[in-house]
């Protein structure tokens with residue numbers, strides 16, 4: 567529950583902050599700008615209300631009903647609209663059939679990787695690769711920002727990297743994060759795809 571609150575509600579609150587920050591500088595803008603921001607914040611607050619209910623009822627995120635590939639593409643678009651940072655998604659297939667727990671874990675790890683980029687990276691572009699090969703699902707999220715340092719990875723009161731690693735380990739997978747040589751940070755996960763489920767289960771599934 568702590569991980570769900572952090573990765574979902576924490577991420578949406580970061581998005582609300584991204585919308586509000588430009589309203590707090592001294593530039594005078596057209597009323598239209600503030601109306602658009604208010605509408606964006608309202609829809610994000612609706613998302614927090616929905617997420618609170620879903621987390622309390624132990625339900626998986628609704629966007630996963632469309633499958634992990636569509637969910638990742640949707641989250642990338644939302645992130646780009648919110649932050650102005652380009653977010654390019656490449657997948658080696660139309661859809662990857664995953665059981666409920668695995669889809670939720672990958673989606674939450676992706677959300678936290680993006681939230682970290684919005685909060686810390688000062689990046690201009692994010693590259694996302696989602697793929698399936700040899701019974702493993704892979705997710706790579708690479709930004710071109712300032713790059714994570716070793717002490718950053720071991721901050722005592724930081725929860726996000728720990729949460730991403732724990733989610734992977736619980737599913738028998740691996741989590742890697744590193745500063746890239748040129749610039750930026752790379753998050754990579756690899757998790758075995760075990761219990762494949764029918765699309766009926768996938769559509770109606772609850773998070774376990």
Ligand SMILES: Nc1ncnc2c1ncn2[C@@H]1O[C@H](COP(=O)(O)OP(=O)(O)OP(=O)(O)O)[C@@H](O)[C@H]1O
Nearest residue numbers: 682683686687713714718719724725726727728751
């Ligand atoms: N993409 C990134 N680029 C640069 N620095 C990063 C990136 N991702 C994480 N970091 C650094 O790693 C630290 C730890 O990240 P982590 O997600 O664990 O915690 P956090 O984002 O600070 O807080 P939270 O507990 O809300 O997630 C961050 O504080 C930041 O300094």
Ligand SMILES: [Mg+2]
Nearest residue numbers: 681682726727
């Ligand atoms: Mg974080």
